[in-house]
Amino acid sequence: MNASAELLIDTASGPAHVTTPAPRATWWELAAQDPDICVTQTPTWLDCLCATGSYRDASRLYAFPDGSRIVLPLVGRVRRPRRLDAQESWPAGWGIGGPVTPEGVGHEQARAIFDDLERLPALRVGVRFRPQGAELWQRAAPGTFRLEPHMTQAVDLDGGFDAVWRDRFHTRARRDVKRAEKAHLDVEVDRTGRLVPVFQELYEQSIERWAAQQHEPPVLARWRRRREFPTGRLAEVADRFGASCALWVAWNAGEPAASIVVLRHGPHAKFWRAAMNRDVAHPVRATPLLYRLAIEEACEQGCRIFDLGESAPGSSLEHFKAGFGAAGRPSPRYWRERLPVSSVERGLRTAVKRAIRFRDA
Structure with missing residues (x-):
């Protein structure tokens, strides 16, 4: 496991501490207290992802001035330069990620997390949220993040x-x-x-x-x-x-x-x-x-x-x-990219589907 790094971020209510990767003991502690926790928001799910794909633990623990703590499950790609990285919660096919919030989350905290993700140097950042609290995250999402609707x-x-x-x-x-x-x-x-x-x-x-x-x-x-x-x-x-x-x-x-x-x-x-x-x-x-x-x-x-x-x-x-x-x-996904990689990928997939007369099930 990678050694954790700590940094400070500015929020509307003062500086918050960010630790990445999130300490496992704290993550499990918060998961045990969160009544809406999903299987796919646990450290075990992240470990399965990293063990069977080219991913690394990039989870983030946010400690806010009022004492509340939130863990954001997150993975990055291994062996990629920081500016070509994709940090997601989760990659396509891995289901719901999003923050673990045992004490709930306020608008200021949600916006602080989005602002922190916006500052990451990665080429792409995406978070798939669980249904509970989805409306709050929608109100907090800045214009730099695009909405991708999903239903569970x-x-x-x-x-x-x-x-x-x-x-x-x-x-x-x-x-x-x-x-x-x-x-x-x-x-x-x-x-x-x-x-x-x-x-x-x-x-x-x-x-x-x-x-x-x-x-x-x-x-x-x-x-x-x-x-x-x-x-x-x-x-x-x-x-x-x-x-x-x-x-x-x-x-x-x-x-x-x-x-x-x-x-x-x-x-x-x-x-x-x-x-x-x-x-x-x-x-x-x-x-x-x-x-x-x-x-x-x-x-x-x-x-x-x-x-x-x-x-x-x-x-x-x-x-x-x-x-x-x-x-x-x-269960919305919000994402942002510094270059239009996803648009190019979608265009290529569409071209291939047309060429083979693919029928969506």
Whole structure:
């Protein structure tokens, strides 16, 4: 781990201390006190990111004059000059980052954090905020930061599983679950990483299916998906999260049909990944059964939220998740760049999609 550096920044209420990387003991202390903490705002998540990608810990601890403290999870790129660095919370595909704020956050503090990020020499700085407090961060964001809308869907587990099943699951989801139960599928839940190879096999099959749906050459699809989710990443996450990483697998007549990965920290359970052999899983509705069992377990473990992750508004994925009672909430990303790198990257991706007649799922 890098040695921490300390500096002072000016705020409207006086000088604040910044320590980077944030001391782990303090980060865990604040995470334990934050009632809205997400799995992806923990040091363990940052460690998984750094262990499976070219990233380094760039987290920041802010100590304000009134005694309040805020940790901002953040990573930078390894082996990049400071002015070509990208410091983000988090990079694309890693979900919600944003500040850990056990005592809440005021407008002055939020603006001070944005001002501090603006002063960083990095080429790009981006922060994906959790839904709680999103409006405050929007009011505090300076004009140099651009808004990138995102939506995350989550199931409110208040009242326990009976209430969730009765009042929040849609009729179609309950029907699919009952159909799966009649099919007498075998379901395993692994908290040791033993079933990681089974998930990886199903994930490879999913890549082929996604490629066909999106009119994408299989070679390109495999390269892109493995770059986004490289072999070894799930094993690393399972190892670091231990019993807090549940890998669910449904078997149909001895053949793996579907699998989902669910992570947990405190009151927050997070669906992370899914894969299936559609020909085996869909006729017996294996995936809805796994969602139902994972949500039930989260209720039994005392979780308040079951986070089903990001969805595009109006998409089939949003519709599917809504069947389990997941409501959409804004989870904005704010970012700034010193050069228009992202615009160039988007232009290149668009050109490639047009060339191959790519269809967004």
